[in-house]
Amino acid sequence: MNESFGSTTLRDAVLVGTEVMHQIIALDAPCVFVTFVDELASLSGSTVSMMSTVAADDPTVRTYKLMRKRADGLAYAAAIAAKHGLTYDVLRRRIER
Amino acid sequence: MYPDRDFGLQHVLPANEATVAQDLELDTLFAAMAAGDQVLSEVARRAIHLSLQDPDTIVYRQQILTDCLSNPTVVRHLYALAGEALQAEKSVWRGLSWDSPRSMLRTSVQKMELLAGFLRRLREMADEHAATFHSPGLTRLLTMFAQELDEQYVALIESQLTALKFRSGLLLSAQLSAGNKGGNHRLRQPRDQRWLARLLDRSGYSFTIPDRDENGFRALGELEDRGVNLVSSALAQSVHHVTGFFEVLRVEIGFYVACLNLSDRLVDKGEPTCFPVALARGDLALRAEGLYDVCLALTVDQRVAANDISADRKPLVIITGANQGGKSTFLRGVGLAQLMMQCGMFVGGHSFRANVCDGLFTHYKREEDDSMRSGKLDEELARMSEIADRITPNCMLLCNESFAATNEREGSQIAREVVHALLDAGVKVLFVTHMFDLACGFYREALDNAVFLRAERGADAARPFKLAEGKPLATSYGEDSYRKIFGHSVNPAAAAFLDRGTR
Numbered sequence: 001m002n003e004s005f006g007s008t009t010l011r012d013a014v015l016v017g018t019e020v021m022h023q024i025i026a027l028d029a030p031c032v033f034v035t036f037v038d039e040l041a042s043l044s045g046s047t048v049s050m051m052s053t054v055a056a057d058d059p060t061v062r063t064y065k066l067m068r069k070r071a072d073g074l075a076y077a078a079a080i081a082a083k084h085g086l087t088y089d090v091l092r093r094r095i096e097r
Numbered sequence: 098m099y100p101d102r103d104f105g106l107q108h109v110l111p112a113n114e115a116t117v118a119q120d121l122e123l124d125t126l127f128a129a130m131a132a133g134d135q136v137l138s139e140v141a142r143r144a145i146h147l148s149l150q151d152p153d154t155i156v157y158r159q160q161i162l163t164d165c166l167s168n169p170t171v172v173r174h175l176y177a178l179a180g181e182a183l184q185a186e187k188s189v190w191r192g193l194s195w196d197s198p199r200s201m202l203r204t205s206v207q208k209m210e211l212l213a214g215f216l217r218r219l220r221e222m223a224d225e226h227a228a229t230f231h232s233p234g235l236t237r238l239l240t241m242f243a244q245e246l247d248e249q250y251v252a253l254i255e256s257q258l259t260a261l262k263f264r265s266g267l268l269l270s271a272q273l274s275a276g277n278k279g280g281n282h283r284l285r286q287p288r289d290q291r292w293l294a295r296l297l298d299r300s301g302y303s304f305t306i307p308d309r310d311e312n313g314f315r316a317l318g319e320l321e322d323r324g325v326n327l328v329s330s331a332l333a334q335s336v337h338h339v340t341g342f343f344e345v346l347r348v349e350i351g352f353y354v355a356c357l358n359l360s361d362r363l364v365d366k367g368e369p370t371c372f373p374v375a376l377a378r379g380d381l382a383l384r385a386e387g388l389y390d391v392c393l394a395l396t397v398d399q400r401v402a403a404n405d406i407s408a409d410r411k412p413l414v415i416i417t418g419a420n421q422g423g424k425s426t427f428l429r430g431v432g433l434a435q436l437m438m439q440c441g442m443f444v445g446g447h448s449f450r451a452n453v454c455d456g457l458f459t460h461y462k463r464e465e466d467d468s469m470r471s472g473k474l475d476e477e478l479a480r481m482s483e484i485a486d487r488i489t490p491n492c493m494l495l496c497n498e499s500f501a502a503t504n505e506r507e508g509s510q511i512a513r514e515v516v517h518a519l520l521d522a523g524v525k526v527l528f529v530t531h532m533f534d535l536a537c538g539f540y541r542e543a544l545d546n547a548v549f550l551r552a553e554r555g556a557d558a559a560r561p562f563k564l565a566e567g568k569p570l571a572t573s574y575g576e577d578s579y580r581k582i583f584g585h586s587v588n589p590a591a592a593a594f595l596d597r598g599t600r
Contacts, residue, residue, distance in 0.1 A: 012572050062472075077507035096522060
C-alpha cells in the first residue's frame with residue numbers, strides 16, 4: 001500500500017489505517033505499507049518499521065536506503081522546502097520583488 | 098470586448114494557463130460555451146484566461162451581455178452572418194500566387210462582391226434592431242454599421258466593382274521611358290462614352306490584332322497586367338481589410354454567443370446565474386450567496402449544492418471538514434466565479450462580490466504519482482516555487498490539499514510559512530486542507546483576517562455538501578467512508594483512545 005488513507009485528517013488516517021492493518025495482521029498476510037503515519041509502524045509485534053534515510057550532513061540528500069529503524073517523525077521536508085526557496089523569509093523576498 | 102481596442106487572438110495567455118484549466122476543469126466550461134463550435138471554444142478559452150483587471154471594462158461587457166441575453170436571436174444571427182461572410186470569401190478560388198494581376202483582380206472582385214452583400218446585410222440588421230440594444234458597446238457597434246455601411250457606400254463599392262470587371266474594355270495610359278519603351282502604365286477611368294461613339298472613333302490611332310496573332314494577344318495581355326497591377330493589389334488589400342473586419346466581428350460577438358450557450362445550459366437545469374459585482378483591486382472582498390460550481394452543474398443531471406461565503410477584508414480562507422463534503426467543489430466554484438467575473442460574464446449563484454485580482458493561481462494535490470521521477474513532495478514544492486516566481490501582490494491562490502505529501506507536522510510547518518509569506522505579500526489564499534495541525538494552528542492564532550469554513554456532516558453520515566463557518570476539527574469523518582466500504586464501523590475503543598482529551 002502506498003500512502004493509503006492519506007486524504008483525510010491524521011486522526012482519521014490513524015484510525016482507518018489501524019483498523020485495516022489489524023485485519024491484515026489477523027490474516028497473517030505479508031503487507032508492505034508506505035506511509036507518513038508513524039503510529040502504523042508499531043502496531044503489533046509482527047510489524048517491522050523501516051525508515052528511508054538522508055545523508056548525515058545534508059538532509060536534502062536522500063540516500064534511497066531503507067533502514068530498519070523506529071519511526072522518529074522526521075521526514076526532513078522543511079529542508080527540501082528551503083531548497084526550493086519556500087521558507088518565509090525567502091518567499092517574502094521573492095514575491096515583493 | 099474592450100471599449101478602446103480589439104480583442105485579438107494573438108495575446109499571450111498566462112504561463113499557468115494549463116494548470117489552472119486542469120485544476121478548475123475549465124475544459125468542461127469551454128465545451129459548454131463552444132457548443133461544438135471550434136471558434137467559440139478558442140474565444141472562450143482566451144476570454145477566460147485573459148482576465149480583465151478593470152471593473153469598468155467588466156461592467157462594459159456585463160452591459161453588452163445583458164443586451165445579448167435579452168436579444169439572443171439577433172446576436173446569434175450576427176455571429177452567423179460574420180461566419181457566412183468569411184465562409185463565402187474562402188469559397189472563392191484564391192488563384193495561385195503566381196497568377197497574373199488580371200486573374201487576381203478577377204478573384205478579388207468576386208470576393209468583394211460577396212463581402213459587400215454581407216456588409217449590406219449587416220447594415221440592414223443594424224437598422225432593424227438598433228432600438229432593441231441599450232448597452233454602450235452594442236449601441237456603438239450598430240451605430241457604426243448604420244453610419245459607415247450606409248446604402249450609398251455599399252452601392253459605391255458595387256459600382257466600382259462593376260467598373261473593375263472591364264466589360265467595356267480597359268483604358269490605360271503610359272509614358273515613354275528609356276529606350277522609347279512604354280512605362281508607368283496606369284489604369285484610367287473611362288469617360289462615360291457610348292459604345293457607338295467608340296466604334297465610330299475616327300481618330301485613326303487604333304489597330305486590330307488579327308485573330309490568329311497569338312504573340313499579339315500575349316503582348317496585349319501583358320500590357321493589361323501592367324495596367325491593372327496597382328488596382329489589383331489595392332483591391333486584394335481591401336478584401337483583406339474587410340475579411341479582417343468580419344473576423345474581429347466574429348470573435349467579439351462570438352464571446353457573447355459563447356456566454357449565451359452557457360446560459361442556455363444552466364437555465365435548462367434551473368440553475369441560477371447573476372452578474373457579479375467587481376470591486377477595485379485594493380478593495381479586498383469575497384462574498385457570495387448560493388454560489389455553486391458551474392463545471393459540476395454542467396456534468397451532473399441533478400441540481401448541485403450551493404454555498405454562501407462572507408470573507409470581506411479576509412485574505413485567508415481555510416476550508417476543512419468532512420471527506421467528500423464539498424470542499425474541493427466549493428474551492429473550484431470560487432475560482433470559476435472569479436475567472437468568470439473577470440471576463441465580464443455572469444457567475445453561478447445568487448450573488449457574488451469580490452475584488453479583481455491580478456492573477457489566479459492554483460496549487461492542487463496531484464493524484465498521478467510522479468514519484469518515479471522526483472518524489473511527490475519535491476514535485477509539489479517545485480510547483481509552488483514556480484508559482485512564487487510568477488505570483489504578485491493582489492493575486493489569488495487556491496490550494497487544495499497542498500503539502501500533504503509528507504507527514505502532517507512537517508507539511509503543516511511548510512504550509513504555515515508559505516501561507517504567512519503569501520498573506521504578508523498581499524496575496525489572497527483559499528486553502529482546503531485535512532491537516533488539523535495547520536488549520537487548528539491558524540485558528541489558534543486567532544487571525545482577524547481569516548475565515549474558517551467547515552464542510553458539514555449531516556445526520557446519518559450524510560453529506561449535504563454545505564460549508565459553514567466553524568472551528569477546524571481533528572476528524573474529517575473518514576470513518577464514514579470506511580463504514581460505507583467495509584460494512585462495519587471502526588473499533589469504537591480505538592476512536593475513543595485517539596479522541597481522548599480532544600472532544
